[in-house]
Amino acid sequence: MARYIFITGGVVSSLGKGLASAALGALLQARGYTVRLRKLDPYLNVDPGTMSPFEHGEVFVTDDGAETDLDLGHYERFTGVSARMTDSISSGRIYSNVLENERRGDYLGKTIQVIPHVTNEIKDFLRIGEDEVDFMLCEIGGTVGDIEGLPFFEAIRQFIHERPRGECILMHLTLLPYLAASGELKTKPTQHSVKELQSIGLKPDVLVCRSEHPIPEREREKIALFCNVRPDAVIPAYDLKSIYGAPLAYHEAGLDTAVLNAFGIDPAPRPKLERWMDVMDRLTHAEGEVRVAVVGKYTQLEDAYKSIAEALTHGGMANRVRVKAEWIDSALFEKEDPAAYLESYDAILVPGGFGERGTEGKIKAAKFAREKGVPYLGICLGMQMAVIESARHMAGIEGAGSEEFDHEAGEKRFIPVVYHLKEWVQGNHKVRRKADDDKGGTMRLGAYTATLTEGSKVAQIYGGTVIEERHRHRYEVDTRYREELEKSGLVFSGMSPDGKLPEIVEVKDHPWFIGVQFHPELKSKPFAPHPLFADFIRAAMANGRLV
Template sequence: MSITTKFVFITGGVLSSLGKGVASSSLAHLLKMCHFEVDMLKIDPYINIDPGTLSPFEHGEVFVTADGSETDLDIGHYERFLNKDFSKENNFTTGQIYLSVIEQERQGQYLGKTIQVIPHIVEEIKERILKLGQGKDFLIVEVGGTVGDIEGMVYLEAIRELKNALGSKQVANIHVTLVPYIATSQELKTKPTQHSIIELRRLGVSANIILARCSQDLGADLKAKIASSCDVPVQNVIQAKDAPSIYACPANYLQEGLLDALFKHFNMEAQLDHRQFDLWAGLVHHILNPQRTLKIAFVGKYVHLSESYKSFLESMVCVGAHLKVRVEPVLINSEEFELQEGESETQLKERVARTLQSVDGLLVPGGFGSRGIEGMINAITYARESKKPFFGVCLGAQVMVIEFARHVLGLKGAHSSEFDTNAPHKVIDLLESQANTTHKGSSMRLGTHKISLKEGSLIAKTYNALEVYERHRHRYTINPDYLESYAKHGLEVVGQSFDHSQNLTEAMALKDHPFFLGVQYHPEFTSRLIAPNPLFKAFVQACM
């Protein structure tokens, strides 16, 4: 079989969090603007089957694809940069590879052979890469972790074998590395990059292009030094200087010659679509030069690590680009809004008000577990009573309902059965489809589902539609037994879906309030720079 796909492998050295995901997305974005058919793959070396059971503190956000896969947060970058949906095929882990090989062995597919890392594990990796690349002009493959990690060695072996099988003109290796600035000596140091390249070579892989992350300009001398010591042409040492916005990276890489270096390696030519490039550049200009600034409080459980809310934060950037505003997120640990020792309820309420009165809006994002729930409830009470724009997503919507049940309907002890199985009013309860679930991995209500919107409602006007498709990730839902009581007091159902013979409440909004909306789904997963999700746009406009 003849393979015409060009494979670009992106590895990282020195340390993690160098921005391989943004680099991969930026390159794919540039290739797409040259009208190439581009696909992307993120390989994660950990042994978990997927990140769905990992703590947000451990791994950051779990991104959910349209087909219901729980994936690495870098898939979110891919979707936001390329404005397209990805699937379970675009992210796999070591756990998935080993599970697949073991299952095949149990089925007798290896004809009694001894199963080994080489060839069986490596072959499984290669097969998945080649399958995803079929029919594409380019496949960008981002390898998670850092060169030298024991978990990632099997992937570097797969890269080495693919290059030998396909030839150097169909495979390119881009190595992202760090050139740190040492303040005491006021100079950039290339030694970490040199050592990283040496380790890469030791494992049988040579870098064709070096993407050098730095906080200062490299300069011609340093580029020449890196090129000489790492055995690449000097024009293939691409400066990846810290950018004021990740969305500025494609233009920066283009200016630094990344596309030219890649096309020269593949012995090909292409022209950039400047109309698309200018549209993107215009949005980046609005990000970097906003006409005004808004402050929106994120009251959540994982604010210690902003990566946990990556898609929320990027959604605000994407909306801001279109509205020409900069949304400044104020990350607040919801536990801070709970009663402190010796504090009265009145003092607590005054303290919450003092903290939130200076923000333009309030958002409560998703999460799991009982920690910080009471603080979220107190924040939502303030937003409801003060007419401050409020947006609740998934858990945020559920907590909004709990707050309303307690403080407007007067249902003492109203809670979610997730947090209190003995609550007298389980206004949030387990989905019927989840009743017999025992496995935790990939077992929630996941992926895209159709939602019917109430005609004439603000949410229907926001979407300009009566039916929308949005992504989900939840086990609990709003108990329908109380909906009539909510409606009598102004909190009405404005979005519903039908799932497993059960009508599910997807969105609720409060009348006579500028913006008080809770949705069970995750609109942040479908918000892109080119096309922000309409709900985030409406929320920010309300905050304006």
């Protein structure tokens, strides 16, 4: 039976609950325990799949096809435990389930209320898989006091009281603001945040206090006294140069010890932190730097490409170099020559996206990389734009475009070499979609197998010919143009097992030019960099003459 750790936040949002949860999970693993991490989001969207990246950052996709919060990416990168559909829930999904139950008559005519029906649904979610791990870490999105979060806090209160004593603890993150005028840290916001928690029946066992300045022992004792926690359970959390320093920093601050003490686990197994020491050694002792241009649509918000940023860092760690990723809005190239922007970079990456804005700029970036011999990695839409570029400029299909944009190619006839995917095989059954279906959850989502061509560059990179990667898209490259494209030099080196859906393309006689329909960044970890990113950075090093 799992022990539960509930992670909440107060004072302000964006304190780093997801990172703290992930780091704690890694520390518990280092002591030999098994963990699973979950995210409970109070927003009314069923999932973040239809949210704009500017609203919510990237959508992290699990193997089983769930569109989830980007914090699940942190969980996977720090623990190596693959997230599941059952590791993410929102108020929208909870209410949707309750209303579906009511329509079926499952409540036998009772009046449906937040208590007990909504809170029971949340508690049922918390119990899923509780016999599989030693610790279940459950992060609640938002801050305490948010009106939409109240059903979750009430469900947790009930859940804690229904479990045997000592099986659940609560970890609360707060902010200690620094007032320069008086030269002191202020503890009052933390006190009020804890008071808010206590008013709804929850008492924190561990307090994690974010601060830009060292927290004096006197202030820690004051926080412990007024917030009714042990002084050694007041854990400082300072800004770090790298998020991958969090496990070691939190261990040094005593977080894992405080958590285990709260459960009465004493003495606890000694932690084995060699993995994280090696990660930090690779980060802090880099032997050079490569510059990668990320040409995308959502460059104003780096969280929109969070997993890509981290996967590039992992690729650098694999090669002991520092990767400097610079974000360039592809719309810049709609009217300007990309050469002026791109010629100083060692490699170019074009990520995924939706909609027409900036796509011609991505096509120009792919053309520049192909013609100049610059290493190029196209992901999802980035692959499709590379195919359109090759169709236009290598195969002579002048009107090549995508059905997603449905635009005319100047005065030329529009030829969709990328089309709306209407049917594909998932497991043992066929999935069918129409262009006018609901947007949420209707894409090709989750892990699918691909077969690689013997002797291809990607087969060499992966070290085999069968791979499994995660997808999130509703448009595909049309194989009707495969013969023309391959004759011109664009090789289809990865296909779905039935041979119908292109998964990977690469340009012959190019140092490194690969487009993938899937999202390899979602499976990369600091201690296990994805092979595509590791080799992409190796190629960038070669282009920059670092090898």
